[in-house]
Amino acid sequence: MENLSKLAKRIMIKTEKFEYSSFMVGTILDSEIIEREDVVRSEFKVKGGEPIKSEITKELSKIIRRKNGKVISLNKPELNILVNTLFDEIELSSRSVFVKGMYVKNKRGINQKKQRCKQCKSEGCKNCNFSGFMKLPSVENEIQKYLKKKFNANEIKISWIGSEDQNSLVRYKGRPFFAEISSPMKRKALFREKKMNHGIIIKSAEILRKRPTIDHGFIMKAKVNFESNIKDEKRIKKIEKYFNDRDISIYSMNKRKYFTRKIISIRMKKKEGNRITVELVCEGGINIKKLVSGENEQVEPNFRKILRIKCSVDKEKPFDIHYVKFQESEKKLKT
Ligand SMILES: [Zn+2]
Incomplete structure (x- = not known):
């Protein structure tokens, strides 16, 4: 068995590739070490009256600190060094x-x-x-x-x-x-x-600097292309009028319940034959395909329902995202 400074040397070589400013050492000792405590103490040159495991850990940490000049952190170390004497292994893991x-x-x-x-x-x-x-x-x-x-x-x-x-x-x-x-x-x-x-x-x-919270709401702007056999542009204008600043009810299949999202604005951009392009600004979480088609009535109200004619997004160019930004109030998603 090697003594602590030899072990520390091995650890230093293994940690070379890691970028870190703080570290923690943990140990898994095989039962032999614990049983032959007196022998091990002299072999490892460990003094003091604390349990052998914490003595070894402490001593090892100090030697490593002298070598690498980093901070010992028991709370949130950037690098975790685990010494397993049972398998003679050194395992390294760093904080996310x-x-x-x-x-x-x-x-x-x-x-x-x-x-x-x-x-x-x-x-x-x-x-x-x-x-x-x-x-x-x-x-x-x-x-x-x-x-x-x-x-x-x-x-x-x-x-x-x-x-x-x-x-x-x-x-x-x-x-x-x-x-x-x-x-x-x-x-x-x-x-x-x-x-x-x-x-x-x-x-x-x-x-x-820390783990982000990812459940706050967002607003997005999308250019939606859909097809519908509408002759009269006035009927399309009806969508603008109806959906501006409107709450939409969405059924979540996964969660088996309803939640609400807002359409902030909608503008007619272009109509070429059956193909209609609108610019949509809405809260995130609305399935745009279903908002247009009304499929399974999971999004209510929807274009199909209001226009009372079949609508479906363009298969090749359904919708393009122009921006996605977090809601300033950091409103939590209600689902
Ligand atoms: Zn496979």
């Missing part, structure tokens, strides 16, 4: 870093989220290279790849602020997202606009 960013999508036909593998239902199989996800381009995949590299991390979890259709564009400043970077080796990063594959751009990003 949280990022807020904005993305733009300039190409249609790209999913926002990764799609679960249909073969194995995300269990992992040969078809999906044991990832559980289909090999399709997605915004999620691109952001994850980018952040993995930036922070030298293996796992990135993204929280979305609303979602768009596969065939939607996200334009201008883009849509916000939050990401949790688990056990990163790097903790600092400079961001600038970054073009990814498939017309996806990370417009901006910043590191947050």
Whole structure:
């Protein structure tokens, strides 16, 4: 068995790749060490009357602090060092870093989220290279790849602020997202606009000081294209009048209950034949396709109901997102 300074040396080599300002040492001792306490005390050169486990931990922390010049933090260390004498292992894990960013999508036909593998239902199989996800381009995949590299991390979890259709564009400043970077080796990063594959751009990003709250509401502006066999423009104007500043009732299938969101404004932009374009400003959480089509009456009232004629979003260009911004009051979502 090696003594503590040798162990500390091994730890220093392992921690070299990590960026951190504070650390904590934890130990898992095998029963032999505890049983042969007296022998171990002399071997490890540990004095004092505290239990052997805390003595070793304390001593080791002090030696490491002398070597790396970082702060010992038992509360929220950036790096956790776990010494397991049973398996002669040193396990390192670092505290998550949280990022807020904005993305733009300039190409249609790209999913926002990764799609679960249909073969194995995300269990992992040969078809999906044991990832559980289909090999399709997605915004999620691109952001994850980018952040993995930036922070030298293996796992990135993204929280979305609303979602768009596969065939939607996200334009201008883009849509916000939050990401949790688990056990990163790097903790600092400079961001600038970054073009990814498939017309996806990370417009901006910043590191947050703490875990973000992601349940506050947002407002978005979308350009909606829909088809309807309306001859009379006056009837379309009826939508403007009716939906301006109106509460919409939405039925959530998952939660099996209703919630309310507001349409702030709606403007008719263009009508070409059967194709009508409107500019919609509304609170996040309204399913735009269902607002237009009235499908399953999950969104009430809806365009179909008010116009009393079949309406459906354009399949190729259903709606494009012009902006998504947080509600200033940080209104919590009521669902
Ligand atoms: Zn699979």
